Amino acid sequence: MADKPVPDIVVGRLPVYLRILNYLIDEGRYITSSQELGDRLGISSAQIRKDLSHFGEFGKQGTGYDVKYLRDQLQNILHINRRWPVVLVGAGDLGHALAHYRRFQDAGFDIVGVFDNDPEKIGQQFGRYVIQDVATMPGIIEEQNIKMGIIAVPPAAAIEVAKAMIKAGIVSILNYAPVTLMVPLGVRVQYIDPVAHLQHMAYYQNVDED
Amino acid sequence: MADKPVPDIVVGRLPVYLRILNYLIDEGRYITSSQELGDRLGISSAQIRKDLSHFGEFGKQGTGYDVKYLRDQLQNILHINRRWPVVLVGAGDLGHALAHYRRFQDAGFDIVGVFDNDPEKIGQQFGRYVIQDVATMPGIIEEQNIKMGIIAVPPAAAIEVAKAMIKAGIVSILNYAPVTLMVPLGVRVQYIDPVAHLQHMAYYQNVDED
DNA sequence: TAGATTGTTAATCGATTAACAATC
């Protein structure tokens, strides 16, 4: 047996395909093609067909893909045909925006608790949430069998927070702190660092012409 | 001449190297090695040496790299040895967090204006900022020769906002809206989509064991 | 000098693209 695992880079594109499919559904479309999907994403149709082929056959020759069917299949593949509870650590400005970010809800990710370690903040109302002591987080993760966590704390605290999350059972971490987390096998981390993106783009700024 | 351009994926790693170098400086370190940098990032030392070799020779055999020197060189390469003014569109929760995100300041990116199209919001205080009419944005971009913009508006509005930015002279866009922007040659877009990251990681969740 | 680490070359690995038979 031992199927070769699907390349991670391919998995990472599925959410993007899913997004386009949802837009197509909103537009009332029933059928699409790898060509159309590629055009809307700025990638080749061949790549889309190749990517999908890792998971099965979803289209019909001469016709294309049934939009809703493909959407459902991608949701199954990604395990997002259900809701996922998520813990959030860090009750700052960023945490506030994340806690109330509509798209998490819409996509099936429910932030079930917001935690911080600042005694001034613990117990305070935080939009829809009440800020809880991060010390109580492990118990909640274990009781509710939560697998996903978001870190929105300063870099110095991020490593400890990640450790506590992992120890309690979290295996997927979305990390907004600009630190590389060393995690055991089986735990995934995705990083979001807007500063790195701006620095990356600054490289291409034509500084001579200024 | 026509030097081959440095691969974009290599450029994208420079900000990460820079981050580690800054941490090393904070720790009072003077010298480091590709081995140490790789260990702290979970990548191979060969990759670091190869990446740096695209830009020049920064180390000394037998010794390694002077931390501050390498840091300064990377800053020069990335054109971040100066401050960059940035416009921000979208005065929602996310915009609020971005407008006050310290790391932008620290890294030399100054948000010089926050814009929205909601008449209810225009003119309102927004933390340190006053929300301005997005219609006035192009004039400000042109007057101040601003090259970078951040989009934090709903998907439906993002395409128009990007168009206006680009027309006014923006060439680097950090886009938080979950839409692919079609941009002319010479304009760069970086996407941030936390939902896509969660969906990506959901793939690896072992759903059977639930 | 002996030890360490760079910068670079060549080998390997993996991802993307082109092309087309299959078939709806």
Add this chain to the structure above:
DNA sequence: TAGATTGTTAATCGATTAACAATC
């Protein structure tokens, strides 16, 4: 049937890694 588009194979392209001479 003619036209269109898939799924897949093979070719191409590009990125990573291993290895080592150069040298501090």
